[in-house]
Structure formats: structure tokens, C-alpha cells
Amino acid sequence: MNRTKRPAIESFQFRDLHPLLLLGTASDRYAGWIGQIYTRERYGKNISRRTKKVGETSFVEEVLPVSSVGEYFEHFRTLELDFTFYTPLVDGNGKPTRVFHLLHTYCRHVGDRDRLVLKAPQTVFAKKRFRQGRYTDNDQYLNAEIFLRQFYEPAVEVLGHHLDAIVFEQEYQKKSGRTSAQDAAEELDAFFKAVPTDTRYHVELRTQALLTAPVFNVLKQHGVGQVLSHWTWLPSLSKQFSLSGNRFLNRDTGIIRLMTPRGVRYEDAYARAHPFRAGVSGMQTPGMIENTVEIVRKAIEEGIRIHVIVNNRAGGNAPLLARQIAHRFVTPSCGNG
Numbered sequence: 595m596n597r598t599k600r601p602a603i604e605s606f607q608f609r610d611l612h613p614l615l616l617l618g619t620a621s622d623r624y625a626g627w628i629g630q631i632y633t634r635e636r637y638g639k640n641i642s643r644r645t646k647k648v649g650e651t652s653f654v655e656e657v658l659p660v661s662s663v664g665e666y667f668e669h670f671r672t673l674e675l676d677f678t679f680y681t682p683l684v685d686g687n688g689k690p691t692r693v694f695h696l697l698h699t700y701c702r703h704v705g706d707r708d709r710l711v712l713k714a715p716q717t718v719f720a721k722k723r724f725r726q727g728r729y730t731d732n733d734q735y736l737n738a739e740i741f742l743r744q745f746y747e748p749a750v751e752v753l754g755h756h757l758d759a760i761v762f763e764q765e766y767q768k769k770s771g772r773t774s775a776q777d778a779a780e781e782l783d784a785f786f787k788a789v790p791t792d793t794r795y796h797v798e799l800r801t802q803a804l805l806t807a808p809v810f811n812v813l814k815q816h817g818v819g820q821v822l823s824h825w826t827w828l829p830s831l832s833k834q835f836s837l838s839g840n841r842f843l844n845r846d847t848g849i850i851r852l853m854t855p856r857g858v859r860y861e862d863a864y865a866r867a868h869p870f871r872a873g874v875s876g877m878q879t880p881g882m883i884e885n886t887v888e889i890v891r892k893a894i895e896e897g898i899r900i901h902v903i904v905n906n907r908a909g910g911n912a913p914l915l916a917r918q919i920a921h922r923f924v925t926p927s928c929g930n931g
Contacts, residue, residue, distance in 0.1 A: 603920040606630050606669050606913050611920055614894045616709060616758070618672035619912040620851065620905040622663055625656035626871035630913040631669050637662055649861035653868050660699045667708045670916075672758065674851075674903045675700065679713035679763065682744035683752075690748070697752050709758035711849065711901055715745050719762045721773065736781055738788035746790065759794050759819075759847055759901060766800040766827055779808035786816040793846045796821045802828060805837045819844030822889065824852045824882055824908060826859055831885040840892070848893045848900040850886055852908040852915065855879045863907040874910035882908070883915075887922045 599611065608617045625641045628634050637658045646653050666673065675697070683694040704710065718741045722729040734740055749757060767773065773781070778799075786795070797813060798821035799805060813820060820843050822831050829837075831850065842848050854863040856879045866874050886902060893900040902919060904912040 599924050600921065603917055603924065606917060608669055608916055608920050609671050611923060612894060614897070614899045615890060615923070616672035616899065616901045617916055617919065618670040618674065618711075618901065618903055619916065620674045620853070620903050621676060622666045622673055623658045623660070624870050624906065624912075625658055626869050626906075626911065627913055630911075632658060632662055632665055636665065648864045651861075651865065653864070656869065660696070661703050663700055664703045664705070667705055669913075671707070672709045672711060672901050672903070674711040674713070674761070674901075676713045678745065678749070679716050682715045682717060682740070683748040684744045686744070688743070694748055694752070697749070701752055701756065704756050708756060709901075710753060710756050711759040711761060711903060712749055712753070712757060714741065714760055714762045716763070716765075718745065719764050721767060722765065722771075736785040738785060741789055746792075757794065759796055759849055760792070761796050761798055761821055761849065761851075763798045763821075764800060767804070769803075772801065772803060775804050775806040775808050778804050779806075779812045782809065782818075783812045783815070786812070786818060791816075793817055793844065795819065796844060796847075796849045798823050798851065800825060800828060805834060810838045810841075810843060814841070814843040817844055817846075819848055822848075822850045824850075824854070824856065824879065824886075826854050826857065826863075828856070830856070830881060831889060832881075835889055842893060842896060842898050844898075846899065848889075848898050849903065850889060850900065851903045851905070852882060852886065853905045854907045855882075855909070860907070867906045867910045870906040870911055872911050873914045878909035878915070883918050883922050886919055890919075890923060891927070 640659055641656050644655050646655050677693055681691055681693040683691060685691055717734050718737060720732050721735055723732045796819035820838050822834050824831055855877055866877055890900055904915045906912045909915045
């Protein structure tokens, strides 16, 4: 690895780490990143505020305009957008939603070499939905027609070659209502047979009991990637990777998502990280950075492009975590001399 990249890394310049490594963040536009990713001269006076309720607490988030994504991509090669997880791009009547228009606005500010990771709607991939204060069965689960018409077709139309990956995130399933691994494998097999063949699909299962051979075999058969997610109730990244035989099930692209410290709930991670301006002492899970870089190096050895998506909630401030990853990546490992 090239140590001459270190001055650029200190300035949060991550675009040229390696042709196969796409380092980026989960969402953007955080005013807390001014001075790191965004310049105060451009955006210091163009901050809006919104209230977000997390658990029982309300937080004020300071956000920049969508046009700031142009400056974001001066530092990163990839960006994960998650607002498509909550609302489809097109409603049941075929009418574009506000999320469709937001995505279209993003696209106007994205350069030719910039790439986006998009989350598929929870409408399609959540077994249960939280409604009116409780979780209920989702009757639209794995509905291929909804996926196609309300998400896939408009996403491809709007983003074109900028769309580099689609993440299907499934919520944690409690043991009492959990699907068996065999049943899950059969459900996924039927779904991926019904949707258009595409090399950009990646599945994130947040239930360790489903990370089994039957499920992995189905994903591999369809060329669907296993998202390695550093998340509350999942084992370490290296353990998740080992469960699939240390294989990249999608032979083109891999995805690592650093979401929350292990053992820390979303609400607690958010509260500790907010307002996302700096790293939080003691928050980051030991070994997370090392595991990430180890898997990145294996992907590169196998000629696989790999996205590493970093969330503020994994340690307080995503750009600082990305800088740790970048420094570790350019530092020669023992095996590389």
C-alpha cells in the first residue's frame, strides 16, 4: 500500500485509495461535517434544521442542501441513500412520490464517476412493519411486482449507471416468530427468480440464525451479495464472512456497512453520536476497522469492487471513521511487508 496517500487521507480525500475500493457514507448533508467534507464558505450560512424523534427523545438535525453532494463527491466515490427504504419511488397508482423527486434532484449534482448505493423499500423486504405502535405481518413482503414497478424501474430510469448497488435490508427476527433458514432460502429463491436479473443486488439479513448454507447457496445461485453489516445484534464482520465460507457471493461487487457498535441499540447509538461532529470516546467497537480492512484486501485480491459504507452511529462521526479505515488500508500488513 502507498504511504504517500496519507496527507490526502488527513484531508479526508478518499477517492484514490484503490480502483476497487469505494469508500463512502450512509447518507450525507450533515452540517456536523463542515470543516471535514464541506467548506464553511459554501454552506455555513445555508443550514436548515429539522426535528427527528428517536425513541422517546427528539433531536434537532442540522442539514445542508442537496447540492452539497457535489462537494461530498470531491472526497468520496460512493454514497448510500436510505430514504428510498421508507417510501417507494412510485405509489400504487403509478404517481412519482416526493422521494422520486428527491432522488432526481440528487442525480443533477452527481458526477459521471460517482456511484450510489440505494436501499430497496422496506415494503418489499420487511417481514413485519411497525404500524400504530406495534409490529404486524407485512402482506407485501417479497412482492416482486411492487419491487419492479414502485422501485426498480424508476430507480434505474433516474440513476442509470450511477446506481451501483441495491441493498435489501431485513429487520432482526425474534426467535418466537422467526422463519426457518430453509423457508427463508425458499422465499428468497422465489423472489429473485421473479425479479429482473441484475448484478447489483445485495441482501442484509440482521438475524444471525438465517446466516446459513441454504440461504447463502440461494444468494450465490442468483449472484446476490451478502452485505456484511456491523450492527447491534450481528456477530463481527469476520464471523459473518466466515459463515458464508469467506466467499463473495456476488462476483462483481461487495458491500460492508458499518452501522452501529455491536450490542448497542439504534436509539442509544444515535443519542451518543448526535450531532455527528466528532468521534465519541469509547463508542467504537474494537476490531471493527481491522475486520473491515482485512475483508477489503481479500476482495481486492479477488478482483472484486467493494463499497465500504460508514454511518455516524458507528462511532460518532463517519468521516473520522473513514479516515481510520483509509489509514489502516494504506499501512502495509505483516503479510505485505
